[in-house]
Amino acid sequence: MNRTRVIFVVIVGIAVLIVAGAALFRAAGGQVSPPASNQPLEVRLLVALPVEPWVSEAARQFNQERHTLEGRVIHVTIVPMDGLAAMGRYERGEFGPEEGQQPLPTAWIPDSRYLVELVNSAYKEKVGRDVFLTDGEYRARPIAISLFAWGIYTSRAEALERKYGPISWRTLHDAAIAPGGWREIGGRPEWGYFKLIVPHPRRNIGGLAAMVAAAGEYYDRPDISVADVTDPNFQQWLKELMGAVTDFSSLGSYPGENLALFGYSAGDGGQLLESDLLINMAGSLTRWEPLRILYPKYVTWFDFPFTVWMGTETTALEKNAALEFEKYLLSRPWQERAVSYGLRPVSSEVSVDRPDSPFNQWKDRGVATVLPVTTRMRDPDREVLQTLLRWFDLNVARR
Amino acid sequence: MSRQRPSQRVRRSRTSLPIIALSVGVLGVLLVCGVCWAGYQALQGGLADAVPPPNEVVLRVAYSPEKDVLFRDLVEGFNRRGEKTPAGLTIRVEAVQLEPEEMLERALAGEFQAITPDSSLWLDQLDRRYAERSGPDATLIGPVTRYAVSPVVLIMWRDVAEQMGYPNRPIGWGDVLARAQSDPDFKWSHPSTASASGILATLAEFYAGAGKTRGLTEEDVNNQQVLDYVGALEKTVRYYGEGEWATAQRVKQAGRAVLDAFVGQEQIVVWLRQQGADVVAIYPVEGSLWEDHPLALLETPGLSDDQRTAFERFSDYLTSEEAQMKVLASGYRPADLSLPLDSPGSPLQPANGVDPNQPQTALQIPPPAVVQVVQNAWWETKRRANIYLVVDTSGSMEGQKIANVREALRLFIDQVKSDRDSIGLITFNSQVYEDVPLDRLENNRAQLLAAVEGIRAGGNTALLDAVNRAYTLLQRANDRERINAIVVMTDGLENASAITLTRLTAQMRDGNRKGVPVLVFAIAYGEDADKEVLQRLAEATGGQMREGTLETIRNLYRILSTYF
Numbered sequence: 001m002n003r004t005r006v007i008f009v010v011i012v013g014i015a016v017l018i019v020a021g022a023a024l025f026r027a028a029g030g031q032v033s034p035p036a037s038n039q040p041l042e043v044r045l046l047v048a049l050p051v052e053p054w055v056s057e058a059a060r061q062f063n064q065e066r067h068t069l070e071g072r073v074i075h076v077t078i079v080p081m082d083g084l085a086a087m088g089r090y091e092r093g094e095f096g097p098e099e100g101q102q103p104l105p106t107a108w109i110p111d112s113r114y115l116v117e118l119v120n121s122a123y124k125e126k127v128g129r130d131v132f133l134t135d136g137e138y139r140a141r142p143i144a145i146s147l148f149a150w151g152i153y154t155s156r157a158e159a160l161e162r163k164y165g166p167i168s169w170r171t172l173h174d175a176a177i178a179p180g181g182w183r184e185i186g187g188r189p190e191w192g193y194f195k196l197i198v199p200h201p202r203r204n205i206g207g208l209a210a211m212v213a214a215a216g217e218y219y220d221r222p223d224i225s226v227a228d229v230t231d232p233n234f235q236q237w238l239k240e241l242m243g244a245v246t247d248f249s250s251l252g253s254y255p256g257e258n259l260a261l262f263g264y265s266a267g268d269g270g271q272l273l274e275s276d277l278l279i280n281m282a283g284s285l286t287r288w289e290p291l292r293i294l295y296p297k298y299v300t301w302f303d304f305p306f307t308v309w310m311g312t313e314t315t316a317l318e319k320n321a322a323l324e325f326e327k328y329l330l331s332r333p334w335q336e337r338a339v340s341y342g343l344r345p346v347s348s349e350v351s352v353d354r355p356d357s358p359f360n361q362w363k364d365r366g367v368a369t370v371l372p373v374t375t376r377m378r379d380p381d382r383e384v385l386q387t388l389l390r391w392f393d394l395n396v397a398r399r
Numbered sequence: 400m401s402r403q404r405p406s407q408r409v410r411r412s413r414t415s416l417p418i419i420a421l422s423v424g425v426l427g428v429l430l431v432c433g434v435c436w437a438g439y440q441a442l443q444g445g446l447a448d449a450v451p452p453p454n455e456v457v458l459r460v461a462y463s464p465e466k467d468v469l470f471r472d473l474v475e476g477f478n479r480r481g482e483k484t485p486a487g488l489t490i491r492v493e494a495v496q497l498e499p500e501e502m503l504e505r506a507l508a509g510e511f512q513a514i515t516p517d518s519s520l521w522l523d524q525l526d527r528r529y530a531e532r533s534g535p536d537a538t539l540i541g542p543v544t545r546y547a548v549s550p551v552v553l554i555m556w557r558d559v560a561e562q563m564g565y566p567n568r569p570i571g572w573g574d575v576l577a578r579a580q581s582d583p584d585f586k587w588s589h590p591s592t593a594s595a596s597g598i599l600a601t602l603a604e605f606y607a608g609a610g611k612t613r614g615l616t617e618e619d620v621n622n623q624q625v626l627d628y629v630g631a632l633e634k635t636v637r638y639y640g641e642g643e644w645a646t647a648q649r650v651k652q653a654g655r656a657v658l659d660a661f662v663g664q665e666q667i668v669v670w671l672r673q674q675g676a677d678v679v680a681i682y683p684v685e686g687s688l689w690e691d692h693p694l695a696l697l698e699t700p701g702l703s704d705d706q707r708t709a710f711e712r713f714s715d716y717l718t719s720e721e722a723q724m725k726v727l728a729s730g731y732r733p734a735d736l737s738l739p740l741d742s743p744g745s746p747l748q749p750a751n752g753v754d755p756n757q758p759q760t761a762l763q764i765p766p767p768a769v770v771q772v773v774q775n776a777w778w779e780t781k782r783r784a785n786i787y788l789v790v791d792t793s794g795s796m797e798g799q800k801i802a803n804v805r806e807a808l809r810l811f812i813d814q815v816k817s818d819r820d821s822i823g824l825i826t827f828n829s830q831v832y833e834d835v836p837l838d839r840l841e842n843n844r845a846q847l848l849a850a851v852e853g854i855r856a857g858g859n860t861a862l863l864d865a866v867n868r869a870y871t872l873l874q875r876a877n878d879r880e881r882i883n884a885i886v887v888m889t890d891g892l893e894n895a896s897a898i899t900l901t902r903l904t905a906q907m908r909d910g911n912r913k914g915v916p917v918l919v920f921a922i923a924y925g926e927d928a929d930k931e932v933l934q935r936l937a938e939a940t941g942g943q944m945r946e947g948t949l950e951t952i953r954n955l956y957r958i959l960s961t962y963f
Contacts, residue, residue, distance in 0.1 A: 049542075063485075075485065077704065080542050088536050100700040181612075190569060192686055192760030193613060202526075202538065243614055247764040248523075260736050261548060262689055265758040283736025287755075393535070397766045 083111035114379035140305035144343040150294040151277040152269025176244035196244040197270030216298040263288035278342030293366035458709040518595035541696035546717035547731035549664035553681040571684035579635035589662040599688040613763035669730030679752035686762035784963035787869035789887035797856040807956035814960035827865035828858030863896035888922040904939040
């Protein structure tokens, strides 16, 4: 072999060694480039729909500001999802690293704390421990609150009050079963029949909350049991009430927006989240007429807890990065910003009674910065929720 | 200036030899490394993956046809912006136009990441079908964005509306249906239940038949008296058709003679007014329905984060000021509630035949199961049809042309779902042959399909004689309860008929006045077809002329089947 051939063989040999080494390194899970420490820390956050616009805006700002943890930039990705739908996905094991699963969120902001408890109890049965902590550093912390209030078109609210007295689920039930519709209730004949807005409970937990609240008023107490919701008299009453809903299909994520967009043609009013009503007050006025806000006797609160997934699927650094974003949401500027989305801040330093606040803007339409004396509806347990959902599927969705 | 001696040059060259060799060696190693790495990558990923990594993420969105102009404009506007994901991929939206029924089927097959049908009704239907496959609690519909809405209305020529009391008296479905039953010259149409406006029209009929305005049940829909009522009303429908947008275009082209009234979204009234048609929107007093054009993300297991981001960005664009102004300018009600409908420049003005303060009330939408029963019942109650398929088999049709027509005819026959509809087949070349006499499909479906298989090309083109034969047979049948129609196709010039065009069209005009109204739907197949003759045949009967090619003929026959 002459010298040129030797050189050629050496070159090829070295190249093959380099390629084989790189391939082995890669197969072993190594990262060729860039180095792991330079990659952003990804926080995947599942967010309930009523707070999603606010949290998304905060996430965009947070990402722009390039917050770091242990030298790595934190990047927050928002996945909007109704709380009940998210709960179902957790319980059915649809989140995870396997093929066919959706990526596991680092943290979750559901509508209410009881959804966290329900997921925990489901996992306790499966894996023998909580997957979301309820105390300690990683405990679920509310980031904003809102409550359910009546939002009814003024002309309709006045006619209802003239006929039946103060607005309540019982009042609306009477309106719902009036055979002659608005003609009989005291409104104008062309208004048709009384139309109630209730979101589809399978798509929006607000629909389920409305049914629980209606049960509270029916029994005149804040705690509802399975026995209560399976009572045939109650079920008949609830079915009549739900018979006044015009269209469940189009009432998806933001029922307050639908109320303003479709006006009284699709719904005269309903018990919806205060924040949803507040951000759509101007819209309903532009397109139709003003809404009136009224507070029910039994109030359902949503506290939107920021909840970090404790499983081993996410690293300690990712969990801590999620906490960094939680702190950001709880900071004063973002608590103040929450008010402009119609949410009540959890920070005691921030007031809803500011000149630019929608609470102030719509005071004359019935919005209260400080609530009148009301009773808080207790969180329903899993059996009550599932019984109501099944009842809805069988009796209303297929009515 | 000094010159180097030869010995110096030689010494220097000898000193640089190892450096050159080393450089060549390093370059060689790098080159071979590159070749080996490429080979390794190809082996790892297969040939398909050897294609350079994509630098874009595509969001496939299916949309319904009635918003074709607006949606394509919005998609183009978005794609022009060249938005990028955080990873730097360019986001591109790919829009696919589909009727809602087909959209649902293909969405279930995982072909799209998002859909925007005409109504949320379809989202319910999709979730229902998905739950049947994947479990009762499973949902496919993710976040939903609304960018444009429009109420479904009765679109009428102003003079027709005024005859019914417009604008001084509220008009309802009942008035239109009563008029249709009492006046045989009243021409109205609604789309099939494959679109939201078709479902609304059909629901209104079922509500009226059941004597209700809400709480329609499966029992109501299956009640024989209700079915008879709806069946009687459906007999007054002139024809159905592929959808409100196609009807609107037809009205724009052919004007007043086509229809007195049809069902469609309010936006079409604005559009037709902009085209010079004096139509108005009637918001039915019993209640309307909204076409809310939801854009829904489909939460399929394979949905990537990049596609989710693409959906969010596209949603943001659709609700941006730029897009919302386009929405309003097109005659839709924008989802941005800060835009007043009566703002300067808005086409939603009473002068355009619409009323932004309407509708006052809506019909109740029954649950998906009942809507499904209504859709099924409609197939049984809809106006039956007598259709002659008249097919050119002259020599010029030989080869791929006739093969594609055979396939298109089979599709047409399959699409006419009810066995109580009647179809006959007439073929022509130098002669006219009645291959399969007109009969109910329950009797002759197999015979028709066999005859279609046997079609062969050869001879001249006796087009007019063939149409005349079909027309005469339909007049002779004298079936006034049904839609009577001829679907005639030719690829060439008339050259073998005994009857003249002038005589035939005069005969048809006279026959339609005195006898049974027969519609001619004419298909000009390819460049050489005599479009003028076909146009005159269609015009003489209030029908339509459509142009088809080798590629489109199948779809064209499918579209025409929706008219019956």
